Amino acid sequence: MPINPQAYRPASALLDLGPTLSDPVAAADFPETRLRFRNDRAAAEVGLDTLTDAEWTQAFGRFAPLPGTLPQPLALRYHGHQFRQYNPDIGDGRGFTFAQTRDVDDRLMDLGTKGSGTTPYSRSGDGRLTLKGGVREILATEMLEALNVPTSRTLSLIETGERLMRGDEPSPTRSAVLVRLNHGHIRIGSFQRLAYHQDEAGMRALVRYVLTNLYGEDSDDPLRLLDHVVGRTATLAARYMAAGFVHGVLNSDNINVTGESFDYGPWRFAPTWDPGFTAAYFDHAGLYAFGRQPEAIHWDVMQLAASLRLIAESDPLIATLETFAPRYQPQITAALLWRLGVLPCTPEDDRALVQAMERALHASAAPLDRFFFDVFGGTLPDSYGEAWQPFRDALAAYAPRKDRSHRYWQGEPCSMLIDEVEAIWSPIADADDWRALEGKVAAIREMGDALA
Known part of the structure; x- marks a missing residue:
């Protein structure tokens, strides 16, 4: 397995906790494994980007152990309040922690799954993930990463050849297994x-x-x-x-x-x-x-x-x-100033700017993505009317944190409203056409580069 020896640093810190936190489990034996998405940008940070597609599928579809890390998957134990009702009968019911590594910043990273099969905590569930659910997670994580939200990253999505019955999707629907990369799966x-x-x-x-x-x-x-x-x-x-x-x-x-x-x-x-x-x-x-x-x-x-x-x-x-x-x-x-693309002034001025912005947004029902696209860098177009004048006046004191020279600003705002999610899924469901998803991921990453 051609793992990048300079970047791949396996870890197994979870084993230090013994049986307190987890149970060893096995992945489901799927009828097929068809690679649908691999995030080489994230994989490069943990030395896994040099895997061939066949090796990638073995690792993240068949869960052949990665060298030097966990000898077998671990389903984590936890309880939780669900809509404020305490539930002691939950845990990793359709996922597990498959491996641990260290990234380029020396952070311990977990490779966790979704849809990898039943565990002791599955209850009546089948332990599977729908392909649409996996596509939605790709879109969510890519968009949030671009918008500066701390998030897990979707590392891999592999279609697994089963027909699943679900109450919230047209059924039977296609199955998949997803691998996410993040800095720990330890939950409250x-x-x-x-x-x-x-x-x-x-x-x-x-x-x-x-x-x-x-x-x-x-x-x-x-x-x-x-x-x-x-x-x-x-x-x-x-x-x-x-x-x-x-x-x-x-x-x-x-x-x-x-x-x-x-x-x-x-x-x-x-x-x-x-x-x-x-x-x-x-x-x-x-x-x-x-x-x-x-x-x-x-x-x-x-x-x-x-x-x-x-x-x-x-x-x-x-x-x-x-x-x-x-x-x-x-x-x-700070987060809203970042989204506006301006540098902070005094704490008092910053609060006043944010309050004026929230009042105008709420009163006008302006589209959020369009607004943040138009105002980035500190200039509000004249097309925003008199109701926006208090915000425009407050904004005048602010300097841009980044200019609008990136080509992203020559187009239209990148958004991710529910209609577009459905439009991206539709050609996959109807014709196994993944071009809309691939194009959207590229567009999101371009937006992220412009905002960063």
Whole structure:
């Protein structure tokens, strides 16, 4: 297997936790493996870009072990609050951690799967992923990466030749297995499970694992862990809002302790600045609506703090938890200034600019993607009328952080609304035509280059 010896650095840190966190499992034996997407840009960061397509398919469709890393896949154990209802009967039900490596920045990275078969936590599920679900995850992760949101990255998508029955797609539908790359799959729900079982030794071991391997600290201090998670998740919530992204299912088992977005189901990008916009058809109360996402993520981090009471005092945990809002506010301002393409001024001016922008966006129902495209670099076109004058006046004091010389600015804004997602999927479903997806990924990456 021609793995890049300069860049490939296998790891197996998960094994240090023993059986506390996971169960060894085997991948499904799929009828076929047809490579549909490989992310060589991400693969190069962990030394896997030199694999041939045949070797890639063996690794990420048949799960032949990668050299020097985990000897077999591990399904992670966790609990979680799902729409605020505690569920002790969950875990990796259709995925596992397949391997660990270190990237070019020396970060520990997990290669995790979706649709790789049943595990002890599958319950009545088949452990599979629809091909459409895999395509949607490619689009979500590519778009969020381009928009500066910390996210898992879709490394691979392989079609697996099964016909799946689903209630939310025309069935039978095609099957696939996906591999994602991100900096840890340890969820808040992993800590909730240990607290549920009153496993103090396991909790201390998991705290040390996260601090050592994911935050680079030789510590097992639960307050340090909570402090990191509060900071990272406040940033994640702010970046979601600036991107106009709605995750859809912000349960505590879908929030990892590195503050990276992952596990994309009923996601949407909001067409306008509408706080009540929801992504999941089953979110009848709007619990995870666009404007409620910071609240939802903060509530999930509260569950981490509650779990850490097993090994820490309540008062300092509460004090740390209460720093979420003061950390979120400068992060949302910074994220929106980044999206506007301007450099910060004073904190007071920056807040005033953001408030004027939010008022105008909400009142006008202007298309978000068009607005951020038009205003990038600090100039609002005259076509935006008098209602925008307070924002235009505030914007006049700002210098661009980047010019508009990139060819992206000569075209149209790159968006990812639900109609386009369906339009990209339709030729795949009807004629096995992948050109729309390939073209969209290229367009998203071009936008990312222009914004970066």
